[in-house]
Amino acid sequence: MTDQVVITEKTSQAKDVRAAVGGRYGAILPAEGHLFDLVEPEEVSPDWKRWTAALLRPDGLYGTKPAIGGNKASKLKAIRDALRGAKRVWLATDCDREGQLIGQEILEHYGYRGTVMRVIFTAQDPQTIRDAFAKARPNAEFARLYAAAVARRQADQIYNLSLTRTATVTLARGARTVIGVGRVKTPTLAIVCKRELEIRSFVPQAYFEVVATAEAGAGPLRMRHAPKERILRREDAEAIAAAAEGFAGPLAVRVEDKRQGPPRLHDLPSLQKLCGSRFGWSAARTLEVAQELYDGQGKKVITYPRAETRYLPESLIPDAPRIVAGLRVGRAFSEVPVPEPPVVRRGASGHFHDKGLAGASHHAVIPNVNTVDTLREVWPRLSGDERRLFDVIARSYLAAVMPDFRYRQTTVTLDVQGHLFRAAGRQPIELGWRSAFPDWQPAEEKGRRRSCCPSCGMARRPGCTTPRSRTRKPDRRHATTRAR
Numbered sequence: 288m289t290d291q292v293v294i295t296e297k298t299s300q301a302k303d304v305r306a307a308v309g310g311r312y313g314a315i316l317p318a319e320g321h322l323f324d325l326v327e328p329e330e331v332s333p334d335w336k337r338w339t340a341a342l343l344r345p346d347g348l349y350g351t352k353p354a355i356g357g358n359k360a361s362k363l364k365a366i367r368d369a370l371r372g373a374k375r376v377w378l379a380t381d382c383d384r385e386g387q388l389i390g391q392e393i394l395e396h397y398g399y400r401g402t403v404m405r406v407i408f409t410a411q412d413p414q415t416i417r418d419a420f421a422k423a424r425p426n427a428e429f430a431r432l433y434a435a436a437v438a439r440r441q442a443d444q445i446y447n448l449s450l451t452r453t454a455t456v457t458l459a460r461g462a463r464t465v466i467g468v469g470r471v472k473t474p475t476l477a478i479v480c481k482r483e484l485e486i487r488s489f490v491p492q493a494y495f496e497v498v499a500t501a502e503a504g505a506g507p508l509r510m511r512h513a514p515k516e517r518i519l520r521r522e523d524a525e526a527i528a529a530a531a532e533g534f535a536g537p538l539a540v541r542v543e544d545k546r547q548g549p550p551r552l553h554d555l556p557s558l559q560k561l562c563g564s565r566f567g568w569s570a571a572r573t574l575e576v577a578q579e580l581y582d583g584q585g586k587k588v589i590t591y592p593r594a595e596t597r598y599l600p601e602s603l604i605p606d607a608p609r610i611v612a613g614l615r616v617g618r619a620f621s622e623v624p625v626p627e628p629p630v631v632r633r634g635a636s637g638h639f640h641d642k643g644l645a646g647a648s649h650h651a652v653i654p655n656v657n658t659v660d661t662l663r664e665v666w667p668r669l670s671g672d673e674r675r676l677f678d679v680i681a682r683s684y685l686a687a688v689m690p691d692f693r694y695r696q697t698t699v700t701l702d703v704q705g706h707l708f709r710a711a712g713r714q715p716i717e718l719g720w721r722s723a724f725p726d727w728q729p730a731e732e733k734g735r736r737r738s739c740c741p742s743c744g745m746a747r748r749p750g751c752t753t754p755r756s757r758t759r760k761p762d763r764r765h766a767t768t769r770a771r
Contacts, residue, residue, distance in 0.1 A: 289313040292373040293406075294366060294390050296320070296380040299582055300411065304379055307416035312377050314369055322363045323351040323392050325444050340453040344445050348437070351396050363393070370399050378426060379406040379419075383593055383648045387429055388436035405429050409591040409649050411582045414657040432648065443470055495524035499531045499708050501701060503538060510701055510708035531703045541698045546691040549720035552638055552651035553683055554594040558676070566675060576676045577652070585668050588658050589680055591649045598643035599650045604631055606656040607688050613659030614681050617666065623723050629688035638687045653684045686720040693717040 291313025295301040301317035328343040329336035331350075335343055353363055370376070376394065380386035387405075394403060403426035408419035450468035458466055467473075494517040501508045512531075518524045551557070558577065559570040568576075577592035607629045614620045633639050644650060654677075658665065669677065693716040701708045715721075 289369075290372060290374040291377065292316060292366070292369045292375075293377040293379050294318060294393065296386055296389055299584075300379070300381075303411045303413075303582065303587075304416055307413035308420055312420060313373070313375070316366050316369060317362060318366070318380070318389055318393070319357055319359050319362050321389055321392070322354055322359050322366075323396055324354045325349040325440065326352050328448060338452045338456055340456060341449070342445070343449045343452070348441055349444050351392060366393060367397060370394070370397055373399075373401055375402040375404065377404050377406050377420070377423065379408075379416075381593075382407045382409060382591060383595075384432055384436045384439070387432045388440065391426070391429075391433050403427075407648075410587060410589070410655040410657065412587045412655055412657045415655070446470070492519065494519050495521060497524055497527045497531065497706075497708075499528075499701075499703075501538065501708075508538075508699060508710055510699065510710045512703075512706055512708050514706075527703075527706050530706060531708070534703050536701060536703065539700045539702075541700075543696050543698075544693065544716065545696050546693045548632065548636070548691050549638075549686040549689060549723075550683070551597040552599065552653060552687055553680060554597050554651055555592055557597065558592075558652065558679070561679060562676065565679075566672075568672075572672075573676070576672050580669075580673055580677055580680075583673075586665055586673075588655050588662065588665055588669075588677060590651075590653050590655055592652055594649055594652045596644055596647040596649075597651045598640040599638055599653065600644055601633065601639045601641050603650070603653075603656075604639055607631065610654050610656050610659050610684060611688060613656075613662055614654060614685060617662055619678060620681060620685065623682075623685050623689075625685055625689055630690055631688065652680055654681050682723045686723040689720040689723060690717065692719040692721045 289310070293301075293304060293312050293315040295304055295315065295317045297319065298317045301315050305315050326349055331343075331345045335341065353360065370393075376399065378387075378390035380390040391403075393399075404423040405426045405428070406416075406419045406423045408415050447469050451465065454466040454468050455464070496518070497512040499510045499512070501510055512527060518527075553561070555574065555577070559568075559573040562568040562573040562576075563570065574592065577589065580586055580589045581592050608627075611625045611629055615623065615625065631637075631639060635643060638651075666674070695714045695716055696711065697714070698709065698711045
């Protein structure tokens with residue numbers, strides 16, 4: 288019998304670890320999620336068997352008991368038997384809070400006192416797993432993560448059950464129903480209900496806008512009156528329109544060169560939000576597809592998907608050229624003009640930021656550096672949804688290592704007797720990271736008239752003479768307006 292044991296979170300994880308390290312670190316035994324449940328309140332105190340409005344809080348913590356269902360009993364027995372002769376345990380469960388709890392609660396329940404090492408990996412390819420074992424750290428360094436998981440679980444048991452019983456006995460009024468109260472469900476339901484009440488009580492309110500067409504020497508220009516507060520009275524809007532009708536005065540033109548950095552990398556919530564709006568996926572569907580890209584057989588092309596931060600550690604900067612090269616081999620990304628070397632942005636406003644990862648168990652979701660070289664072979668095995676999600680993740684990473692988007696913004700204003708009219712337009716100078724998203728358009732630019740010159744906002748026409756040189760000084764022209 289080996290004197291070392293590796294505990295993984297699930298069977299598929301055990302297969303990946305076995306393929307990567309063989310038996311070098313001892314027997315590899317999978318759990319099946321949580322192998323222990325907390326004991327029920329009535330098992331702590333017989334008085335709690337009857338539902339009342341009591342706080343179900345024991346003197347200490349709720350104890351644990353073996354979970355039932357599936358193959359949990361047989362898997363727990365195999366781990367328990369192995370622990371009896373083990374001098375060292377390697378915890379290779381998921382790298383988040385729940386993964387820490389799943390592995391360590393087994394050792395705590397059986398009072399294991401041998402050496403425990405924590406293996407942290409954010410991808411499940413063989414090289415990443417081998418590196419993770421080589422860099423394993425004493426499990427004691429993760430005591431706070433385990434304590435946080437225990438606190439979460441104990442709080443759920445105490446307050447969810449206490450509040451559920453209280454709500455049921457006080458509000459159900461004898462009906463055969465349970466009014467469930469939960470840490471996630473209840474506030475989510477409250478948000479939905481609050482929004483529904485706002486919708487029901489909403490009273491439409493008419494307001495007015497004034498748009499003028501200025502006849503300038505360079506051509507017609509649509510300008511909008513944009514007061515700080517909406518115009519609610521028709522007579523006020525008509526008075527402004529009357530003042531603008533036929534008004535002649537100088538246009539103030541301001542031209543500025545600006546730049547915009549790429550968007551943040553993705554964590555799980557941002558992926559779920561984007562996929563919901565773009566593909567119509569539920570949050571659960573996004574996680575399901577991401578999990579398959581992470582640990583699916585013959586895939587493993589992204590890092591850990593349950594990311595809670597949108598930064599990367601600075602130690603991953605050397606991986607950027609390899610990830611870019613691996614992605615650009617594929618036809619989908621071959622045309623993305625990533626510079627050599629890639630652009631690296633550090634700090635809070637960048638993408639590689641060690642301090643931004645403080646307290647986090649894992650970094651933003653990116654392509655897996657150790658499998659990106661095999662993308663050509665893996666691609667045919669991916670489903671349509673998996674390809675769509677990988678495309679989102681890959682383009683986000685490519686954009687992060689590309690130059691800023693540079694553009695020239697022209698703002699034209701006209702003061703009509705104290706009422707300011709305004710028009711603005713952009714002219715791209717260098718697409719930079721936007722080249723990674725050929726069909727992408729930011730929210731503030733959606734709905735912009737395609738017939739307008741991107742530099743000045745004037746109607747497009749042959750021989751447009753909009754100034755292209757950078758200036759900080761107002762360029763005054765005269766215009767006559769027609770308002771509506």
